[in-house]
Amino acid sequence: MKAPALAVVIPARSESTRLPLLLADLAGAPAAWSLELTVVDGGSRDGTARIARLAGARLIASEPSRGRQLALGITATTAPWLLLLHADARLQPGWSAALERAMAQPEAAWAFDLQVEGTGLGLRLLEQAVRLRSQLRQLPYGDQGLLLPRSLLERAGGMPEIPLMEDLLLIQRLQPLAAIRRLGCPLRVHGRRWQRHGVLGTAWRNAALRRAWRQGLSAEQLAQRYYG
Incomplete structure (x- = not known):
């Protein structure tokens, strides 16, 4: 059997509404990629786990900690390339071509352009x-x-196994090692955070969390503030 070329790892928690849409997007990946799809469920209380199984994804159970969930999913996969996605994301037209171009340049890491659902x-x-x-x-x-x-x-030392700020810490570890480039393709995310707090309110809230992180507050304390 041909070894998988790309492993997609999705940490999820109670995303039964959004996860099926992302999994449907991923079903359109080129067959030649031999996609390795893993969903790491952080204690969902809805149909998230069942949806992942029905889509043919490997399902891993975890405590609700995004960094830990990502680390578990990465360890369970073998492909030479990793794509880490939040469960509420939606891939947009042209995504597979953008990834193919990026995977031809193994010296870099890559991110999508953020696109938030909603108007304004x-x-x-x-x-x-x-x-x-x-x-x-x-x-x-x-x-x-x-x-x-x-x-x-x-x-870079692997995925930081912390419940919040795992993305910032990982990027900080990657920056001295390689370029981090734009894929030039949007990734659409749910607008619920911005709808709940407003754009300025959300930006202020996130900045306050990053400031507290730099001042030494633990990831666990920050997660309690963020998730309540």
């Missing part, structure tokens, strides 16, 4: 700001997805 100037300005941050500072966050060679992740 605030969301469009947010997307532009994230694009600039990713382009100029090489600082994407986890909701943009991350494509990288397994060998690069290993050189």
